[in-house]
Amino acid sequence: MSIVTPGFHGRGRPAADLPPGQYLTEDFPVLSAGPTPRVPTGSWTFTVTTETGREYRWTWAELLALPAETVTVDLHCVTKWSKLRTTWRGVPLDTLLADVETAADFAVAESYGGYTTNLPLADLLDGQAWIAYSYEGEDLTAEHGGPARLLVPHLYLWKSAKWVSGIRLSHDDEPGFWETLGYHEYGDPWREQRYQGD
Amino acid sequence: MTHTYVDGNALAGPLADLFAVDLTTAVLRCAGCGRTGPLAGLHVYQKAPGLVARCPGCQAVMVRLARTPTRVHLDLHGTLALAVSLPS
Numbered sequence: 001m002s003i004v005t006p007g008f009h010g011r012g013r014p015a016a017d018l019p020p021g022q023y024l025t026e027d028f029p030v031l032s033a034g035p036t037p038r039v040p041t042g043s044w045t046f047t048v049t050t051e052t053g054r055e056y057r058w059t060w061a062e063l064l065a066l067p068a069e070t071v072t073v074d075l076h077c078v079t080k081w082s083k084l085r086t087t088w089r090g091v092p093l094d095t096l097l098a099d100v101e102t103a104a105d106f107a108v109a110e111s112y113g114g115y116t117t118n119l120p121l122a123d124l125l126d127g128q129a130w131i132a133y134s135y136e137g138e139d140l141t142a143e144h145g146g147p148a149r150l151l152v153p154h155l156y157l158w159k160s161a162k163w164v165s166g167i168r169l170s171h172d173d174e175p176g177f178w179e180t181l182g183y184h185e186y187g188d189p190w191r192e193q194r195y196q197g198d
Numbered sequence: 199m200t201h202t203y204v205d206g207n208a209l210a211g212p213l214a215d216l217f218a219v220d221l222t223t224a225v226l227r228c229a230g231c232g233r234t235g236p237l238a239g240l241h242v243y244q245k246a247p248g249l250v251a252r253c254p255g256c257q258a259v260m261v262r263l264a265r266t267p268t269r270v271h272l273d274l275h276g277t278l279a280l281a282v283s284l285p286s
């Protein structure tokens with residue numbers, strides 16, 4: 001009997017350039033663990049909180065005023081679908097974290113609606129992560145995490161927190177929503193790190 | 199708008215792996231708002247890496263269940279109490 005339903009959108013054809021165990025999909029499945037938050041951009045904020053409790057906050061207008069990048073990346077979901085060559089626009093975390101004073105090694109992404117996911121701070125830096133607000137040239141819809149989501153495409157997609165509201169920095173690795181329910185603390189799709197112990 | 203969740207009966211089969219009693223008529227109390235109601239009344243989100251059951255009153259997470267190849271993970275920390283009828 002199957003609790004998790006990988007491939008509930010149907011299995012596509014396998015492709016050589018996919019991580020192990022993944023299948024290719026052309027659509028963009030919507031996965032959700034709760035009601036879709038509707039966050040007006042007028043009240044949206046993004047907050048970085050350091051290990052000392054210091055906060056750095058941006059409004060929607062302040063986010064849009066920062067230099068943005070357009071990136072084309074592949075997405076790999078732990079439920080086994082992969083979607084290739086998706087194009088996003090957003091602000092690199094390098095820019096948002098540039099002036100943040102921290103000695104932390106770990107980060108927890110927090111979302112409107114209560115979702116959390118953890119990752120090493122290093123994985124948010126060096127051009128690996130963005131606060132994305134546009135998908136394929138359009139405003140990011142709420143179903144896909146808009147008005148803005150974290151985008152960390154080198155890890156399984158559950159790390160790319162939808163409806164992101166902030167990043168909390170910490171000396172300790174604090175497991176998030178799926179990481180406390182048997183999923184891997186890091187989640188590298190190329191090493192097939194789906195579950196604890198993989 | 200179409201519902202993105204199904205009713206709590208979706209938990210009954212998976213929970214049968216863990217519990218010897220039938221939980222479909224079990225009554226649960228929400229740790230978020232104190233609301234009490236049957237398992238079948240929960241809102242279960244299943245298009246996700248695991249099953250996430252939420253209180254129909256306050257939307258707080260009451261039950262989370264995920265199956266990996268080697269383990270079943272159950273999180274009930276959003277449920278204050280669980281009442282199960284005994285066979286008469």
Ligand SMILES: [Zn+2]
Nearest residue numbers: 228231253256
């Ligand atoms: Zn409740």
